Amino acid sequence: MATQAYSLDLEEELLSAEEVPRWSDRRAELTLGARVVAVVGLLVAMVVFVFIRGWPSFQHNGLSWFTAGGSVDNQLQTIFMSGETPGAEPVYTLHAWPLIWSTFLITGGAVAIAFTCSLFVSVFIVEFAPEWMRNILQPVVRLLASVPSVVYGLIGVLVLVPFVNNHLITESSRASVDHIISLTGYGLGTAVVILTVMIAPLMISIFCDGLNAVRKSWLEGSLAAGVNRWRTFWKIAVRTARPALVAGTVIATARAIGEAIMLAMVSGGVGFTPNPFDGAIFFVEPSRPIAPTIVANIDGLASAPSKSTLFAFASLLLFSAAMLSFAGWIARQSMKKYTAHV
Amino acid sequence: MSTPVKYDAVESSAAWRFSDRIGLAFCWFLGLLFCAIAAAIVIYMLVKGIQYVRPELLTTSPTTGFTQAKTGGFLDPLIGTFIVAAIGIAIALPLGIAIAVWLSEFGRPFALARVVESTVEMIAGTPSIVLALFGTVIFSSTALAFLSRESGGVVFGRSFFAAGAMLSLVALPLVVSATREGLQAIPAHVREASYAVGKTKIATTRRILLPAARPSVATGAMLGLGRIIGDTAIIVVLLGALQNFEPTGSVFPFDYLQGAGSTLTNYVYSNAPTGELNNPQKAYAAAFVLLVLVLFLNAAVDVVHRRSRKAGSWNS
Numbered sequence: 001m002a003t004q005a006y007s008l009d010l011e012e013e014l015l016s017a018e019e020v021p022r023w024s025d026r027r028a029e030l031t032l033g034a035r036v037v038a039v040v041g042l043l044v045a046m047v048v049f050v051f052i053r054g055w056p057s058f059q060h061n062g063l064s065w066f067t068a069g070g071s072v073d074n075q076l077q078t079i080f081m082s083g084e085t086p087g088a089e090p091v092y093t094l095h096a097w098p099l100i101w102s103t104f105l106i107t108g109g110a111v112a113i114a115f116t117c118s119l120f121v122s123v124f125i126v127e128f129a130p131e132w133m134r135n136i137l138q139p140v141v142r143l144l145a146s147v148p149s150v151v152y153g154l155i156g157v158l159v160l161v162p163f164v165n166n167h168l169i170t171e172s173s174r175a176s177v178d179h180i181i182s183l184t185g186y187g188l189g190t191a192v193v194i195l196t197v198m199i200a201p202l203m204i205s206i207f208c209d210g211l212n213a214v215r216k217s218w219l220e221g222s223l224a225a226g227v228n229r230w231r232t233f234w235k236i237a238v239r240t241a242r243p244a245l246v247a248g249t250v251i252a253t254a255r256a257i258g259e260a261i262m263l264a265m266v267s268g269g270v271g272f273t274p275n276p277f278d279g280a281i282f283f284v285e286p287s288r289p290i291a292p293t294i295v296a297n298i299d300g301l302a303s304a305p306s307k308s309t310l311f312a313f314a315s316l317l318l319f320s321a322a323m324l325s326f327a328g329w330i331a332r333q334s335m336k337k338y339t340a341h342v
Numbered sequence: 343m344s345t346p347v348k349y350d351a352v353e354s355s356a357a358w359r360f361s362d363r364i365g366l367a368f369c370w371f372l373g374l375l376f377c378a379i380a381a382a383i384v385i386y387m388l389v390k391g392i393q394y395v396r397p398e399l400l401t402t403s404p405t406t407g408f409t410q411a412k413t414g415g416f417l418d419p420l421i422g423t424f425i426v427a428a429i430g431i432a433i434a435l436p437l438g439i440a441i442a443v444w445l446s447e448f449g450r451p452f453a454l455a456r457v458v459e460s461t462v463e464m465i466a467g468t469p470s471i472v473l474a475l476f477g478t479v480i481f482s483s484t485a486l487a488f489l490s491r492e493s494g495g496v497v498f499g500r501s502f503f504a505a506g507a508m509l510s511l512v513a514l515p516l517v518v519s520a521t522r523e524g525l526q527a528i529p530a531h532v533r534e535a536s537y538a539v540g541k542t543k544i545a546t547t548r549r550i551l552l553p554a555a556r557p558s559v560a561t562g563a564m565l566g567l568g569r570i571i572g573d574t575a576i577i578v579v580l581l582g583a584l585q586n587f588e589p590t591g592s593v594f595p596f597d598y599l600q601g602a603g604s605t606l607t608n609y610v611y612s613n614a615p616t617g618e619l620n621n622p623q624k625a626y627a628a629a630f631v632l633l634v635l636v637l638f639l640n641a642a643v644d645v646v647h648r649r650s651r652k653a654g655s656w657n658s
Contacts, residue, residue, distance in 0.1 A: 024542065024544075025542045025543045025544055028544035028547075029444075029448050032440050032441075032444040033448070033454075035437060035444075036441050036444050036445075036458050037454075039437065039441060039461060039514075040457060043464055043465060046472075046473075046476045050475065050476060053479065120368055120369050120372050123369060124373050128366060129369075133373060136377060137373055137376065137377065140380040141376065142640060143384070143640060144380050146572070146637075147572075147633065148633075148636060150629070150632075151387070151632060154614050154625055154629050155383065158625075158626075197379055200376075228357070228358050230355070230358055230365060251466070257469065258469020258471065259469075260469065260470070260574075261574040261575055261611060265614060291471050295471060295575060298578065314472045314475045314476075317472050318469075321464070321469065325464065325467055
């Protein structure tokens with residue numbers, strides 16, 4: 001059908017061949033090129049503006065910006081108030097380590113779990129699932145990928161958080177940390193679980209594309225040598241698809257770092273540093289990563305030092321996203337030598 | 343996805359080593375788990391939706407009230423969602439197609455093409471909260487005061503224009519990659535045939551390549567729409583955390599576009615127990631409507647895919 005449409009179009013073109021083209025190629029290329037350059041310029045402007053606006057915060061704190069020290073929420077409050085009070089000297093002092101640590105923990109946890117699950121699921125979808133199962137799983141993955149983050153957040157707040165609060169936190173553990181933080185179910189574990197469900201579909205779809213692109217003859221060679229299907233697929237297809245695995249992980253990690261709304265809803269509204277040595281309590285301790293901190297303090301845009309702090313957070317997010325894609329690119333370059341071009 | 347290898351006789355896993363069989367069992371477990379999670383989300387939202395969605399919710403505006411029965415419906419956020427979706431896709435679609443055509447058909451100089459590729463990749467990887475903050479920088483500038491409200495020299499910077507424009511950047515990478523894929527799937531001989539009858543490159547693109555790539559463009563547009571509808575961070579920052587429309591100015595359609603407002607995502611966010619309003623029933627109802635919209639878009643993508651596959655690819 002598409003071919004037919006094309007040939008009809010071609011006839012029409014032939015009939016009107018004498019018409020002078022309204023658009024010369026040169027003009028078209030320049031017009032399109034201008035839009036393309038505009039988009040590149042927009043990205044550059046974004047990077048520059050976000051960094052410039054965030055610079056005062058980095059400048060006043062130096063490297064101690066990244067260290068621990070005091071309550072981050074109190075510092076943010078002081079910064080905000082100093083900009084609101086007329087005549088007051090702006091305060092920039094901030095030690096953002098709790099937020100950075102929390103971003104590490106939540107993103108790292110979710111990406112680690114999601115990577116394992118996604119790898120198995122995509123191997124299953126591409127190779128081992130029976131036809132009917134594949135026909136169910138593919139739409140399921142697409143569906144999970146398209147559920148808006150605020151819906152995930154809502155389900156987290158109204159279902160998972162009460163469940164954790166009522167069933168997984170014992171009264172004694174609640175009492176043991178009562179003087180520092182209150183354990184209410186909003187916290188690390190809940191956030192990691194929901195984030196995993198959110199980013200796994202992204203990984204699965206990219207992993208599946210990579211695994212599907214592996215040459216069948218390579219697999220057949222291994223099968224002919226008597227290696228069973230399971231081993232063959234893991235040793236040959238998964239290894240060959242490594243660049244796709246890296247690409248998928250990078251995209252999913254970028255999404256996880258930037259996820260703001262869902263985490264603002266379920267991660268607990270405190271800039272707290274969860275300590276892995278706390279034992280089981282660790283998983284229910286509240287902690288708020290960088291992106292949700294921006295959302296939670298968005299009213300701070302009205303106050304100059306607070307605004308600069310928010311842009312500093314944003315530039316840290318931008319920087320991590322850029323570094324991630326760069327690291328992914330390096331990893332894929334070094335793999336190219338040993339794997340098929342996928 | 344291409345069709346998997348077809349084995350005439352599928353090897354039985356009974357002969358495998360124990361560890362391999364455990365692995366396969368783990369695959370089944372995870373596959374079923376994902377199905378269960380998706381089913382749980384859909385069924386749970388469906389139950390809550392049937393419980394709380396009333397037709398009058400869709401036709402009344404939100405009001406402030408102390409009980410959940412008195413806070414009105416979500417007509418304004420629903421219309422707001424459609425407005426930002428329209429603005430966002432109206433910017434993202436032409437721009438995305440232009441970038442994809444340039445990348446796939448022109449792409450000179452080579453260095454610029456690589457830069458553009460990484461730019462699109464970077465935009466896709468930029469968190470939407472960062473885009474939102476950048477939006478406040480752009481739209482608070484006095485040069486763009488006409489796109490939002492201005493009082494006493496201070497530009498408010500929050501309007502449907504601002505939110506829609508930044509949301510278009512969320513949809514842009516999806517439109518670009520889908521369109522580009524569609525264009526690259528067209529074999530070179532089609533282009534050559536068109537050049538051979540004396541058509542220019544741009545005429546070929548407009549009359550032959552883009553019509554042929556229409557299913558891909560439509561897929562990209564709908565995926566982009568889904569992302570726009572589901573985005574909350576940009577709405578919260580650039581549309582103001584309001585519930586109702588707050589028109590600015592006097593010319594009819596523009597006063598709404600220039601003013602602040604809300605969308606369904608914003609409404610769900612502020613009505614969740616963690617938000618400022620805390621009306622969980624309304625949040626459930628709005629989230630249900632939002633989910634229905636997104637699933638509808640998903641189904642539309644599937645239909646387009648199936649149709650284009652039925653129509654046959656260039657190689658068959």
